Each structure stands twice: as structure tokens, then as C-alpha cells.
Amino acid sequence: MRITVLRERRPGERRVAVVPELVPKLTEAGFEVAVEPDAGAELHASDDDYRAAGAYVGDDAIDNAKVVLSVQPPDLAHVRHLPEGTVTVSFLPTIQELPLVRILRDRKVTTFSMDLIPRTSRAQSMDALSSQALVAGYRCAIVAAERLPRFFPLFMTAAGTVRPASVLVLGAGVAGLQAIATAKRLGAMVEAYDVREASAEEIRSLGAKFVELPLEALGGTGGYAREMTEERAAKQRELLTPYVANADALITTAAVPGRPAPLLVTAAMVNGMKPGSVVVDLAAEQGSNVEGSKPGEELNVNGVTIWGGRNVPSQMPLPASRLYAQNVVNFLLLMLKEGNVEIDFDDDVIAGSCVTHAGEVRHHLTQDQLGEVG
Amino acid sequence: MRITVLRERRPGERRVAVVPELVPKLTEAGFEVAVEPDAGAELHASDDDYRAAGAYVGDDAIDNAKVVLSVQPPDLAHVRHLPEGTVTVSFLPTIQELPLVRILRDRKVTTFSMDLIPRTSRAQSMDALSSQALVAGYRCAIVAAERLPRFFPLFMTAAGTVRPASVLVLGAGVAGLQAIATAKRLGAMVEAYDVREASAEEIRSLGAKFVELPLEALGGTGGYAREMTEERAAKQRELLTPYVANADALITTAAVPGRPAPLLVTAAMVNGMKPGSVVVDLAAEQGSNVEGSKPGEELNVNGVTIWGGRNVPSQMPLPASRLYAQNVVNFLLLMLKEGNVEIDFDDDVIAGSCVTHAGEVRHHLTQDQLGEVG
Incomplete structure (x- = not known):
């Protein structure tokens, strides 16, 4: 049976679903691995690297595929030709991809979304949202350090002492914690909220200062915050204003799954920052934590650099692909039994991450969305 | 008596000789400080910041100046109008500035070059070459981390371990040691030669691995290496080839004072690096340690990014200016006595850093150069 690795086709996507070094994990499970040409080009993994690892590489890699792997959702062009019973595994933010979900359902494809892997201890090694957030969080801190025209660390020199940079991180999920850890490594003074x-x-355990605001904490599930009322959000912005004004570098990483990112920092708050300061908004693609940030753009607003993230894990395609591939392989191994694919819906990881199967949409939220939209 | 701080006029120079916070050190010594408008603009130090610190700011700042301070050598346009007995303090690489030296001599200006501060313990707090090299070394490591499409640190995650980046630093003076320290901070595996x-x-004390080559060591003075024979240089390149090939990031910082930088890495050696690797050549302006690097340019050669440094301290104008200003003020304080400038040539720091005085060139090497060139 064949497992196919697609070449990514969406603009700006530089990752690949399986790196050469992980090919043997799948061949050892009794599968043929077929890879589209140039699939690893952006991370300098050549077709020959895949061949040396035991894969077939060819334009016809998708023919007779039982399992189709990708990072971004597979293209409509591919999906329209998939035979019934094919299994796809990729990121698939269903709310943004309803037309694709309908076709996958109608073609009786079994579709898994890496976005839906439950955040349980057992599924940790398959948690691609976390592994990619780790890459993004590291990258945010490095981007801030590179754009800030001053040192992150304290320097004590013969010519006197230069104080370290003040870094403020808003949102302390996986990405935020990694940004904190990286900024601390570099010697910055880090505060986070x-x-x-x-x-x-968690923030304090990394040696950073937790910003305490006189607001009640919000619960949340799976490491994400719940959405909050506009009244609380406004109060929070007001209370954060002096912390933002004090920061040399501000890194925002606040996301609410399935919703636009919360506006944490207004244009007025950015205006209150010192000229030369740097803002890195990881949430720019999800609607922005910072007013005025644009995904994939670097702006200068009154002397403040505002960097908006766009597919940030793809900016480090090698480690991002390496971790994603391991997540995908770990997930697949739940289903690969002696050269066959066996889908056991009693397994909560398999059941939880399945979007479509046998002509049905199995993910409840997506069912609701499909019902509403049409 | 007036001490004047010039606005820098050379393209790409973003530093300033005195930052506002150090103005009081000079006024307390009984001097008036006059600053040209916009002198601190690039580091966001406004004219009002200088005024608040006790300085006069105006287009006529240079009028009646007893001491003229700058980072780059003063402009010919300025120098032609300086009265006899004026004191200038700036970087002044005399070999590159012989026409300027001649005019400074003929106008009977007393000229000090921060390049010539002796590397003695007493003069450490005035050692501007070192303080600026510190800034440049930090910057080189951050530039490499930002351009390398993989992590500097080791990551142990639920989805497996990602190995740290291998960083090779060639040249371990102040800049090289700071590049090593910063790369180590970020968690890279660092080797240096x-x-x-x-x-x-020194390399080992920072936790990096010293690359031992079967070559005799070269002596040197003041932290700089002597020039070597072409035969030894060729052998050294040959021996370094496998280390360069193994590096994810290569940072070169080798300089020989008054000479072009040594060619450490040939185009063939760069070709042997993995695609996606990064080369940061701090010596690009001095003739390059790496064949093909260009000052101020970022090139991609067969998938390897080659970044050539150009006035690298100016890329961090705030800390660079802060440290330079402290060096200059410490140096000046040797001569500022009760509101007067007293130049004591029995002081080895003053004598060693003086280029021209009372119509004579006092620096021997510069005398020789002027003799040769005419």
C-alpha cells in the first residue's frame, strides 16, 4: 500500500509533510512511500535524499495512494480525483475550508485534521499545533532581537554598563512560552501576561516576570483562552498600556481557536512606545493582536517597527517539517497495522481528529458550520 | 570653553559621539557642550533630549569650539575652518585619511584618533575599537541566527529532538569572542579558531570548542594577529575546509590592523557548505575574510546566504554610541582640567593616540605613510 507525500502548492508554504529521515518509519511499517518531485526543495531535501531513504519519487506519486500526506489541506485539483476510502492527513482548519470538506465528504475520503489532535498526554507526540507553535515562538524572539537596535542582554564593559532590553510577551501558550524562553536565553528582561x-x-518558571493585572483570570481548554467580553478586553488594554510603553520589544501570540485573534494593543498604545521599539505580532494572520499589523509585512509607524507574522513556521522549514513529520508519522502509526490501514474510531485520538469518513462529516462543529452555511 | 558634538555626515553612519546622558560629565568638568541639530536622530535622541541634559543645540555649534567630537573623521569642510589649537577626537584610520591628516597638520589642529588608544589596562575604558567590536560581534551572531532557517538551540520535544546548529567562528578577538558568547547563549554548538x-x-572559557590545526600559532599585539605568509594561509584554508563544510553558520571576524583582512574562506569552501547555511563576514569592508562577500550586501550563492558587514556597529546605534561616548568622555577627562584643556604628552594614552599637534604629525606610521605618498 502506498503513502504519498505531496509537494505543497499554497503560496508561502515551505514545509513538507515527511522529511527523508522519517521515510524508513513508514516503509518499516510495510508501506511504500511515494513523494512528489521537489517536495522538500525549500528545506534543501532533494529528490535523491528521498530516494536514498527508500521512497519512490515521481510525478505520478499520488496514483493508487491509500494515504495522502500534506501540511496544508490538499488541493481541490487533487481531491476531485481521490478514490473512495483514501485517507488524507494535513492541517485542515475546517471553518475556513468548508467547500473542500464538502468534496472530501462527497468523495467518501477519510479526512484527518492535525488541527484537531486532542491535547491529551497520549497525543502529545502528535500535537502538530504545538510543535509548529514552538518553531513560531522561537522565531518571534529572534526576529525581535534582530530588529531591535539595541542589545537583548546586559553588558558590563570597561566603558560602563548597558542595560538589557525589556521584552513584553502577551499570550503565553506554546509560542509565547518559547518566545519568553528564547528572549531569556539571550539575556533580556522579560515580562509576560x-x-x-x-x-x-509557567511564565515564572522560565525566569520571566508575570504581569499581574487587577482582572479576574479566564479559563480555557487545551492551552487556549476563552473569548472575553469587550468590556474586559478594553479594561485589559488600558491596564496593559504602561507595560507596552515600557517595552523595547513587544511579542504578541494570543489566539482563540476558531475565532479572530483578540485585539490586545491599539494603535494609540503602539504610539506610546519609544521610537526604535519593535513589535512582533504572531497573530497578524488571525486578525492581529496589534492594531495596524499586517501579515507578512514589516511597517514603521512613528519609529516603531511592526512585524506581522505570516506562516511563521514556514520561515524555518527544516525544523518545522522535521517536527510536523514526526507528529504525522506518530499519528499514522496508530492506524498502520501490518501493511494495512485500520481506522479504530474507539481510539479518541483517531475519532477526535477525523473530519470526514464514509460520506459523513464526523466533526460536530464542522457539521454545524456546514448546516449554517449551506 | 566649548566642546562640540558633530552630526555625522558620512553615508550609513548612524552613531553619535556623545549621547545625552553623558553631557553632564562634560558640563560638570566646567565645559559648555554644543551639539549640532539632529546629531542623535538615528538613535532617537532628540535635540530636546540634549537640551534637557544641559547642552546647547544649534547650527552654529562648531563656532568657537575648543574640542570637536565625532565618530567618523571630521569633514574636510569643517576642518578647513578650524582655528589653530582646536582639538579633535574621532576615529581616524590615518592610512585611509592621509589628505585629511595633512590639512589637520597644516591648520595646527591637535588631532586624536580613537583607533590609536593603546590596548593597556589603564586605557581599557577608552578603548573604542573594543567597545564597537563588542557591538559588532553581538550583531553578527544575531544576524546569523535570524537568517539561518533552523534553531540555534537543541530542542527536546514530544515529537523528538532537533539538534542544535553548528556555528563556526573564525577570528576570536573582541568581536569574535562576543559572537561566540552570543551564539552559545542561544544554545548553538560553537567551534572557533x-x-x-x-x-x-579564551574560546574554551566561553564553552566553545577550539579548533586545533596542525599549524604553529602566530603572535600578535593588542589582540590582533600578525600577517602570515601566503603559504601558511593556503595551508590554513585547506585545514579549515572540513570545519567550514560542517558549519550551519560561519562567522568571520579576522582583521589585521592597517592591512587588508586575510582571506580565510575561498569560494570553493563556501560551495562545500550545505544549502541553507549562512555566512556572516564582519571583515567585508576591510577586504573580506570570505571570497565573494560584499560589504552591506546579502547574497545567495548556491543556497548559501552570504552577509557582508558594513559599519556594523551603526546597525545598533544606541548601544554603540553609548559605549563610544563613554570611551571618548573617559579619554577627554585625561585632558580637561578646571575648565581648560591640558595636553600632557608624558601620558602614554595621550601621546599614543595623537596624530597631529602644533603643525607636526606625531604618529610615526602616519609620518612614514605621508613621506611615501608625498
């Missing part, structure tokens, strides 16, 4: 109660301890 | 015997211990 998150609406979730559990985050204070 | 320098021709000077003393460097092995």
Missing part, C-alpha cells in the same frame, strides 16, 4: 490562571506559574 | 596562541583558552 496571559489571561489564563495557569500561565503565571 | 584564531591564529593567536592565547585565544584557545
